[in-house]
Amino acid sequence: MDCANRSHWPLQLLLGWVNFAMTAPLIYLYLGLPMVMRQQGWSGTAIGLFQLAGLPAVLKFMLGAPVDRWARGAAGYRRWSLVLMAGYAASLVGLACLGIEQASFVPLFALAMLASLLGTWADAPVNALAIRCLPADDRLRAGTIRSAASSLGAVVGGGVMLMLHARAGWALPFWVLSGGLLLAALGLCLIPRATLAQSDAVQARQVGVGQWLAYFATAERRRWVVMLMLYFPFIGAAWVYLKPLLLDQGLPPEQVAMVAGVLGGVVGAIGSAFGGYLVRRNGLQRALPACALAGVVALGALAGAVASGAGMPGLVVCTLLLALVMGASAGLLFGMMMNHTRAGLTAVDYGLQSSLFVLTRTLVPMLAGLLLDRLGYPGMLAGLILCMLGVWAWSRTWVRTLNSSHAEPEMRGAA
Numbered sequence: 001m002d003c004a005n006r007s008h009w010p011l012q013l014l015l016g017w018v019n020f021a022m023t024a025p026l027i028y029l030y031l032g033l034p035m036v037m038r039q040q041g042w043s044g045t046a047i048g049l050f051q052l053a054g055l056p057a058v059l060k061f062m063l064g065a066p067v068d069r070w071a072r073g074a075a076g077y078r079r080w081s082l083v084l085m086a087g088y089a090a091s092l093v094g095l096a097c098l099g100i101e102q103a104s105f106v107p108l109f110a111l112a113m114l115a116s117l118l119g120t121w122a123d124a125p126v127n128a129l130a131i132r133c134l135p136a137d138d139r140l141r142a143g144t145i146r147s148a149a150s151s152l153g154a155v156v157g158g159g160v161m162l163m164l165h166a167r168a169g170w171a172l173p174f175w176v177l178s179g180g181l182l183l184a185a186l187g188l189c190l191i192p193r194a195t196l197a198q199s200d201a202v203q204a205r206q207v208g209v210g211q212w213l214a215y216f217a218t219a220e221r222r223r224w225v226v227m228l229m230l231y232f233p234f235i236g237a238a239w240v241y242l243k244p245l246l247l248d249q250g251l252p253p254e255q256v257a258m259v260a261g262v263l264g265g266v267v268g269a270i271g272s273a274f275g276g277y278l279v280r281r282n283g284l285q286r287a288l289p290a291c292a293l294a295g296v297v298a299l300g301a302l303a304g305a306v307a308s309g310a311g312m313p314g315l316v317v318c319t320l321l322l323a324l325v326m327g328a329s330a331g332l333l334f335g336m337m338m339n340h341t342r343a344g345l346t347a348v349d350y351g352l353q354s355s356l357f358v359l360t361r362t363l364v365p366m367l368a369g370l371l372l373d374r375l376g377y378p379g380m381l382a383g384l385i386l387c388m389l390g391v392w393a394w395s396r397t398w399v400r401t402l403n404s405s406h407a408e409p410e411m412r413g414a415a
Helices: 009-039 044-071 074-096 105-133 136-168 171-188 193-197 209-214 219-230 233-240 242-248 253-282 284-308 312-338 346-404 408-414
Strands: none
Touching: 009 044, 009 074, 009 105, 009 136, 009 171, 009 233, 009 242, 009 253, 044 074, 044 105, 044 346, 074 105, 074 171, 105 312, 105 346, 136 171, 136 253, 136 312, 209 346, 219 233, 219 312, 219 346, 233 242, 233 284, 233 312, 233 346, 242 253, 242 312, 253 284, 253 312, 284 312, 284 346, 312 346
């Protein structure tokens, strides 16, 4: 796994596995458990409020600061990753000891927030390690692999674990997910020291408020931040409520897990690869607006199917279309995030971007839950469609600005 002279695929796949193991538990918590909560009689507002347990991810820019300050190289990033992943696994064990039938909202929320905090914190050194070890022209591919790993995490966290819950009860899914985290941590130990040492030419810098604010100093980064915060959350909100929607439409819980969790996750992984292919073939100028417009179409199709009572075949088709668009959109953003970091501030800059991404990804589902309780699924989806139309318009403006600043050839080269 020599970063300078050999193929980077072994390292790419290892990091993909680690991202998969870290993503699956969070997907189970925030995309899988809403169906369980709905079965227990929780309201749309309560499900939306539960999404706020993911708010520690908004603080990733702060969590990345001590990582960059004390990691002192790729080997340090690995040490941080191992410790935080162990804590993350322990928080899942705590959840395994809690039953949703007896637990009130507060303890479930608190343990979910702890898992979110540790999983979020671990994400910073893991992805900083990837950025340090991979050359710039491999980072968009790394983002695509990460998005595919997240989609496959949805197969496990949003599908297989729900089926396991239906058959074996509350605790076993959390034990399985914590075991996967420990195996991923062992995988990081396989990266040779020589590979880590070759990535340490850039030394970390001390981090303060000035360094965070300096990220927004250029107009190009400010425009990028708007794109980062708006591009994904409306598609993501529809996906959060998709399982409750299918459940309310009469689909049995295990079939919901199979369609939205397993099949949706596989299609999402395919979408991630397709998003990377679009950038390599056509560049960001066409790929970003095309995926945004596809999001409008996917949301519109789902709203039409619900409003017209199209039945299960139509809802399944709309589910897979939404998964395809979601995977492509996430793959584009994750790859671009890796190319918007500064030397010596890798974990901080990636964490800052992740915080902004998670902020809107968390708040939009909460607002969508309020719409759901007041206007039903058609009203909620109509609101998401209008917002996604605005994202499509902004993406067209952003890529025109990108072209005028001659950044497009650089990004195409990174693909």
